[in-house]
Amino acid sequence: MKKLYNHPERSGKINIYPSIVDGRYVCVSIIGDPEGLIYLAKLFNWLADFDQNKNDNPIGTREHIHLHAKEQLGEHSCEVEICRADAKGTGEYPDFM
Numbered sequence: 001m002k003k004l005y006n007h008p009e010r011s012g013k014i015n016i017y018p019s020i021v022d023g024r025y026v027c028v029s030i031i032g033d034p035e036g037l038i039y040l041a042k043l044f045n046w047l048a049d050f051d052q053n054k055n056d057n058p059i060g061t062r063e064h065i066h067l068h069a070k071e072q073l074g075e076h077s078c079e080v081e082i083c084r085a086d087a088k089g090t091g092e093y094p095d096f097m
Contacts, residue, residue: 007046007065012036015074016067043067043082052088059089 012035019027032040043065052063064083067073073080085093 007050008039008042010072011039013074014040014072015077016080017076017078047082047084050084052084052086055088057088060087060092062087 012033014030014032014036016028016030019029021027030037030040047063047065050063052061055063057063062084064081067077067080067082069075069077069079085097087093
């Protein structure tokens with residue numbers, strides 16, 4: 001993950017992975033030790049509090065964080081993207097919301 005804007009460094013153990021339930025539903029499991037869960041909470045808080053006008057991305061973009069297995073997450077995790085729903089400069093939300 002590219003280090004931008006001083007978001008929290010990884011600490012503890014955290015794994016995020018999907019499972020198929022009854023062949024129809026996807027269940028996402030988030031499992032971590034206390035430090036890993038605090039790390040994930042800090043990422044959510046950082047993203048929620050981030051002033052999107054501080055980056056040089058174009059109007060209409062959304063700040064986001066990519067979490068990768070073996071880097072920010074445990075080796076059994078899937079890739080995870082955490083994304084702000086409100087667009088920079090317009091505050092618009094995606095149509096599905």
